[in-house]
Amino acid sequence: MPPIKAVLFDLDDTLWPIVPVIMRAERLLFDWLREHAPAVAASYSIEEMRARRVALMKAEPRYAINLAALRHAVLSEVFVACGENAASVDTAMDIFNTARNQVKPYPDVHPVLSSLCRRVALGSVSNGVADLGAIGMSHYFSASIAAHQFGSAKPDPAIFRAACDALRVDPAEAVYVGDDPLLDVEGAQKAGLRGVWLRRADLPLRSMPGHLQPDAVCGSLHDLDEWLGGHIMVAPDA
Known part of the structure; x- marks a missing residue:
């Protein structure tokens, strides 16, 4: 050789x-949702949004290579469903992404x-x-x-x-x-x-x-x- x-x-x-990093990032995102998009936090738990991501990835396999886009898509979907301002989704993603890169x-x-x-x-x-x-x-x-x-x-x-x-x-x-x-x-x-x-x-x-x-x-x-x-x-x- x-x-x-x-x-x-x-x-x-x-x-x-990676598991503890994602769990912490999702908790911080959910805390942000409670304050800035309360209708979303009241309607969808962390686990329910996770299940929606799994279902969407099965329906649209293209998301398998872009988990950030998958998360953004589900957040956009639930923001609209709950009557929250979908323009805030990018800020929500910033909260998640910052925490996702705080690895040990x-x-x-x-x-x-x-x-x-x-x-x-x-x-x-x-x-x-x-x-x-x-x-x-x-x-x-x-x-x-x-x-x-x-x-x-x-x-x-x-x-x-x-x-x-x-x-x-x-x-x-x-x-x-x-x-x-x-x-x-x-x-x-x-x-x-x-x-x-x-x-x-x-x-x-x-x-x-x-x-x-x-x-x-x-x-x-x-x-x-x-x-x-x-x-x-x-x-x-x-």
């Missing part, structure tokens, strides 16, 4: 846990990314809507591709190959790291990258489907860094 010139990462549940990275993230970005090109490929600039992590990555901007989502091989193109590496020279066996490991491998399964202990236990064989299984980014040590291309003057 060629030496590794680039490492690409999933974001949610790979660099930070895992303890290994900053140390390992800080080290890796000095040795190899880093990129990210995500189906989510995290803003790495707002989070304060964009400086680690030379390329970041999100499904809602690209137009297709993992496990589509095209999104992985686009990230490799942006980093000017061949897929065979790149590794992708993520928590989801199908979206991340299988998706990356079908695109020609090596796929590493990051299996963090705090996340719900997932099993690797029998037809898949990750290139590595790591419990932390420190484990990943150790594995990469024997695979990263070393510059001639290093």
Whole structure:
């Protein structure tokens, strides 16, 4: 196998846990609704709006690659249904998005990314809507591709190959790291990258489907860094 010139990462549940972030963002949004759109808050609970998003995504699969647009659509729908000013939906989304980007990275993230970005090109490929600039992590990555901007989502091989193109590496020279066996490991491998399964202990236990064989299984980014040590291309003057 060629030496590794680039490492690409999933974001949610790979660099930070996402469930507590979304739960907090939804609570803050609901608090805002109570004050600024009381008819909506009185008519729809957090759970009911979540169910409406699930139903809308099933009816219109295009929303699967743009969860922000999905949330905006449902808020617009319930604002109109309740006679609230739909022009306020953008402000409501700002409340949610600000909180959604207030993530708490895992303890290994900053140390390992800080080290890796000095040795190899880093990129990210995500189906989510995290803003790495707002989070304060964009400086680690030379390329970041999100499904809602690209137009297709993992496990589509095209999104992985686009990230490799942006980093000017061949897929065979790149590794992708993520928590989801199908979206991340299988998706990356079908695109020609090596796929590493990051299996963090705090996340719900997932099993690797029998037809898949990750290139590595790591419990932390420190484990990943150790594995990469024997695979990263070393510059001639290093």
